[in-house]
Amino acid sequence: MTFLLVLTVFVGLLCTLDLLLTLGVIKRLREHTELLAAARSAPPAAQVGDTIGEFHTVAVDGSPVGADALRGETLVGFFSPTCRPCQEKLPRFAELAAARGGRRAGALAVVVTEEDDAAEFVAALEPVARVVVEQRQGPVGRAFKAHSFPTVLMVESDGERLPVVTDSRVALDVPAGTSA
Known part of the structure; x- marks a missing residue:
């Protein structure tokens, strides 16, 4: 009986750890998605009507x-x-x-x-x-x-x-x- 209790606690902790890691991966994927969306929406260079800076x-x-x-x-x-x-x-x-x-x-x-x-x-x-x-x-x-x-x-x-x-x-x- 003790063995089943220890095994159940171990599986529960393992699932909790897996859940935390999965949530961390999801958070990083959202951050990367936002970065990619921002990069895609930026124009490749100055646009019509923009003044070119000094160089x-x-x-x-x-x-x-x-x-x-x-x-x-x-x-x-x-x-x-x-x-x-x-x-x-x-x-x-x-x-x-x-x-x-x-x-x-x-x-x-x-x-x-x-x-x-x-x-x-x-x-x-x-x-x-x-x-x-x-x-x-x-x-x-x-x-x-x-x-x-x-x-x-x-x-x-x-x-x-x-x-x-x-x-x-x-x-x-x-x-x-x-x-x-």
């Missing part, structure tokens, strides 16, 4: 790049060498930048990487755009609130005020001359 950095050619240097309409792209869609859309961005009359000042490309793997992207972009290589959440990324890749924006500034986003969904999968 100062140096392009790969050594020239200074800042918000005040973005004059007129400027095509801005954020790419990461580890991102497959970036690799697929990079040639189209270069084509769009080249179509802007060959003025490198009309396009800014930001290659976001934590390693030394930007050479291929820089080589493809440098003839048609000012190119900046920076780590995630570098000065340009913070100013444009860019955290998804590829991100392509159109900004405009008269040189006296900070640039404003005029298009936050520049289509890179549409042939030139076709409207999205």
Whole structure:
């Protein structure tokens, strides 16, 4: 009889422990669900009408790049060498930048990487755009609130005020001359 009593108490304690652990797992799953929902609802970058913050950095050619240097309409792209869609859309961005009359000042490309793997992207972009290589959440990324890749924006500034986003969904999968 004592054996059955001890066994019943042991099973009861084991079930209580299992219940507590299950409740802990459920709580963590709810927290993760909330975090994922918040991440999905955040836009990939600044949106139409947003003013771009101040930033100062140096392009790969050594020239200074800042918000005040973005004059007129400027095509801005954020790419990461580890991102497959970036690799697929990079040639189209270069084509769009080249179509802007060959003025490198009309396009800014930001290659976001934590390693030394930007050479291929820089080589493809440098003839048609000012190119900046920076780590995630570098000065340009913070100013444009860019955290998804590829991100392509159109900004405009008269040189006296900070640039404003005029298009936050520049289509890179549409042939030139076709409207999205």
